[in-house]
Amino acid sequence: MCGVVGIVGKSDVNLQIYDALTMLQHRGQDAAGIMTCQDGRLAQHKANGLVSDVFRTRHMQRLVGNYGIGHVRYPTAGSSGPAQAQPFYVNSPYGIALAHNGNLTNTEEVERELLQTDLRHMNTDSDSELLLNVFAHELLKQNKAKPQPEDFFNAIRAMHKRVRGGYACVAMIANYGIIAFRDAHGIRPLVYGSRETENGTEYMIASESVALDVSGYTIERDVAPGEAIFISTEGELHSAICAEEVSLSPCIFEHVYFARPDSIIDGVSVYKSRLRQGERLAEKILRERPEHDIDVVIPIPDSSRVAGQALAHNLNVKFREGLVKNRYIGRTFIMPGQQQRKKSVRQKLNAIELEFKGKNVMLVDDSIVRGTTCQQIIQMARDAGANKVYFASAAPAVKFPNVYGIDMPSASELIASGQSDEEVCKEIGADWLLYQDLDDLVAASQDGNPDIAQFDCSVFTGEYITGDVDEQYFAKLEAARNDSAKAKKAVSSDDTAVIGLHNGAVE
Numbered sequence: 001m002c003g004v005v006g007i008v009g010k011s012d013v014n015l016q017i018y019d020a021l022t023m024l025q026h027r028g029q030d031a032a033g034i035m036t037c038q039d040g041r042l043a044q045h046k047a048n049g050l051v052s053d054v055f056r057t058r059h060m061q062r063l064v065g066n067y068g069i070g071h072v073r074y075p076t077a078g079s080s081g082p083a084q085a086q087p088f089y090v091n092s093p094y095g096i097a098l099a100h101n102g103n104l105t106n107t108e109e110v111e112r113e114l115l116q117t118d119l120r121h122m123n124t125d126s127d128s129e130l131l132l133n134v135f136a137h138e139l140l141k142q143n144k145a146k147p148q149p150e151d152f153f154n155a156i157r158a159m160h161k162r163v164r165g166g167y168a169c170v171a172m173i174a175n176y177g178i179i180a181f182r183d184a185h186g187i188r189p190l191v192y193g194s195r196e197t198e199n200g201t202e203y204m205i206a207s208e209s210v211a212l213d214v215s216g217y218t219i220e221r222d223v224a225p226g227e228a229i230f231i232s233t234e235g236e237l238h239s240a241i242c243a244e245e246v247s248l249s250p251c252i253f254e255h256v257y258f259a260r261p262d263s264i265i266d267g268v269s270v271y272k273s274r275l276r277q278g279e280r281l282a283e284k285i286l287r288e289r290p291e292h293d294i295d296v297v298i299p300i301p302d303s304s305r306v307a308g309q310a311l312a313h314n315l316n317v318k319f320r321e322g323l324v325k326n327r328y329i330g331r332t333f334i335m336p337g338q339q340q341r342k343k344s345v346r347q348k349l350n351a352i353e354l355e356f357k358g359k360n361v362m363l364v365d366d367s368i369v370r371g372t373t374c375q376q377i378i379q380m381a382r383d384a385g386a387n388k389v390y391f392a393s394a395a396p397a398v399k400f401p402n403v404y405g406i407d408m409p410s411a412s413e414l415i416a417s418g419q420s421d422e423e424v425c426k427e428i429g430a431d432w433l434l435y436q437d438l439d440d441l442v443a444a445s446q447d448g449n450p451d452i453a454q455f456d457c458s459v460f461t462g463e464y465i466t467g468d469v470d471e472q473y474f475a476k477l478e479a480a481r482n483d484s485a486k487a488k489k490a491v492s493s494d495d496t497a498v499i500g501l502h503n504g505a506v507e
């Protein structure tokens with residue numbers, strides 16, 4: 001789940017892009033990059049690490065120009081090495097850079113066409129590099145010395161026909177401007193806003209509205225499914241629906257875990273949908289165990305705090321922050337290997353004993369994926385002297401791989417895959433495990449915007465919104481991206497793999 005941002009401003013945009021990426025850091029901790037353009041010359045800096053580690057003053061000084069794009073990466077394809085940090089760049093036509101959130105599902109076919117028919121070179125295993133090259137090839141085919149917005153839209157139209165999967169992107173075209181586009185189902189979020197300056201209107205497009213908030217942009221609206229928005233270097237905005245069959249079916253997991261609660265996605269406040277998740281979970285508890293003996297509700301920070309508060313309130317039970325989060329440890333679920341994830345949970349969370357001792361505790365988390373967090377926290381609660389340890393998940397059981405930009409590639413790594421709720425309860429060591437019902441989870445988000453007819457809930461149901469993901473793809477994904485395969489790739493993708501020409505993080 002990466003974060004993307006693009007800005008067309010009236011003066012240098014580097015600092016605004018940096019600030020926006022900082023606001024999107026929760027979407028990707030592996031790598032960060034910024035590319036800007038001034039007088040047709042592109043400047044870039046990208047590397048592995050957090051935004052605050054990747055960019056030094058000397059980099060920022062060189063990132064000049066009134067338009068640019070940025071990316072924070074959480075890999076779902078290829079490796080996590082520096083050569084796959086984004087934005088990606090191709091020099092023809094015009095000079096294009098792209099930042100992508102999502103994941104393509106027909107990569108084999110796209111790669112074959114690009115190599116054999118379009119005669120283009122791929123330097124990495126990244127699906128984002130493929131996407132950029134498809135767009136570039138289709139734009140080249142428009143064959144315009146001075147392309148107009150319609151030419152960019154035509155290239156996007158042709159691109160939609162060739163690629164499958166989830167993608168919300170910003171692309172910068174040197175000398176022309178920035179084009180943003182979202183797949184036909186609007187699986188991954190993308191929103192744009194504007195702000196007025198003395199010199200005219202500035203535009204920002206980003207994965208989440210929090211990126212707009214920090215620099216004082218006002219939300220205009222979400223980019224619609226299949227829509228492309230082009231903003232010229234002069235700040236003129238054009239838009240067109242470029243995909244044929246469009247339907248808004250956003251990823252429900254944004255509301256469960258990925259997005260920040262202060263973001264508004266497709267008109268839905270993530271904060272409010274998490275409050276409603278907690279309310280509905282409370283209703284289920286009261287239905288199933290009206291005579292429950294829960295003394296206290298304790299959330300597992302960070303993401304379950306909001307749902308936890310509503311849960312406790314609606315149960316009429318005390319809410320206590322019995323687990324303290326170390327603010328210097330990032331999100332554990334999006335870390336690349338199980339060993340690192342496991343170690344980080346213990347470093348990240350510590351129990352306040354007095355909130356557990358002798359009590360019947362209900363721990364609440366937004367979701368249980370691999371079970372790394374809950375297993376350790378339940379043990380921690382027992383060590384702290386809890387009497388009973390109950391566990392509630394604000395999302396249903398995660399049983400199926402994600403193919404649209406969340407790195408859950410392998411069903412065998414998911415604790416609930418092929419196991420009943422009772423078996424999961426036993427494995428995590430809880431006295432009672434309660435999952436949210438899917439209808440309730442969907443309603444919690446849908447209540448915020450009834451116009452959203454459906455969500456992509458594939459990790460819970462195994463039904464993929466694009467309807468075209470074949471068994472072969474799952475098998476390939478599982479083989480390429482299970483934890484041990486990723487560990488091997490990490491070892492082999494050191495700096496020597498970096499090509500300084502355009503994909504490198506060279507100094």
Ligand SMILES: O=P(O)(O)OC[C@H]1O[C@H](OP(=O)(O)OP(=O)(O)O)[C@H](O)[C@@H]1O
Nearest residue numbers: 302303331332333368369370371372373
């Ligand atoms: O079952 P698991 O595989 O452990 O995955 C689920 C856990 O991972 C996430 O937390 P994370 O630490 O990534 O981020 P957070 O601070 O936003 O809660 C999520 O909020 C759950 O706590």
Ligand SMILES: NC(=O)CC[C@H](N)C(=O)O
Nearest residue numbers: 001002075076077101102
């Ligand atoms: N999480 C994402 O959106 C990942 C984008 C892209 N598939 C990559 O691996 O870099």
Ligand SMILES: [Mg+2]
Nearest residue numbers: 300301302303
């Ligand atoms: Mg968590």
